[in-house]
Amino acid sequence: MASVKEYIRERFFPHIWCPGCGHGTVLKSLITAVDQLGLSKNDIVMVSGIGCSSRIAGYVDFHTLHTLHGRALAFATGVKLSKPQLRVMVPMGDGDALAIGGNHFIHAARRNIAMTAIVMNNRIYGMTGGQFSPLSGYGKAATTAPYGNIDHDFDVVQLAKAAGASFVARTTTYHAPQMVEILKQAFTHKGFAVVEILTQCPTYFGRKNKMGEAPDMLEWFKENTTPIGSQAKQKNPSLIERGVFVAEEKAEYCTEYEKVVERAMKGRE
């Protein structure tokens, strides 16, 4: 691998994330995937919203846009439609992608516009102080749920599948080698790709839920997840499955748009 320093804006390091924050491992795996695929930095646009997770865009030496909370996919859609030859990556927090940005998320999936949506799911609003998110889960503690959260959570994989995403996968920060492989598949997929990454926020989700330090939270990912269709899952249905759930070919939005332009221009030039 080329040095990781070729892909980052070194002047902003050490980064701002807390000790043990999983967002840094996502950054590392993403860079490794880009390096292994041999992608050119100049062909990549990273578009993010607002959140601890969204700060990842500031650290990579690609074309980057740091936009509005929940709206990264809307900005990314604009970029992709105007420059469809560029590869668009959209890292988002769980709140960013599925609370305020939930509508953008399902419609981008439905359109099947070619880009990679990475949901960095730490089950909390990290940046603003540990409020519960749509992914915290029933019974979990958060700054805004001191007596226990009564909201049920989304299953990001089921949601993305139902909304029409043509690539859907899940992994965790403990499973960094798998994360690299999944990101490589997602980056080369021709359509809307969703990668959910379970990541740790030791500062809020971990502390509020007495999950211990960052290594203990990784231990939790190891113990509570299993490859898709494993025997362990049959014995213990509460295990969370990891792997690629959907990878299908489906008409892609920018390609179809190009055809519409051609049809409309027929006989006019």
Added chain:
Amino acid sequence: MAKLKLKAHHIDRDWCKGCGICVRFCPKHVLQLDDREKAYAAHPEKCIGCRLCEMRCPDLSITVETEEEGEKS
């Protein structure tokens, strides 16, 4: 393919935040935190060059340099 062996661990002390992830999950218990909570290779001779520490480190502070077995540097 020739077997890889460790040449050196490069750990950036300015970037390391002492989270302990590399220490906990090194399969050979090579790494430890020093008295300033920075990771260092306490038992480099046990390292198998798997790079899991490098892949998981959230602060991009570790680079594991390997060479092919028998190769001279």
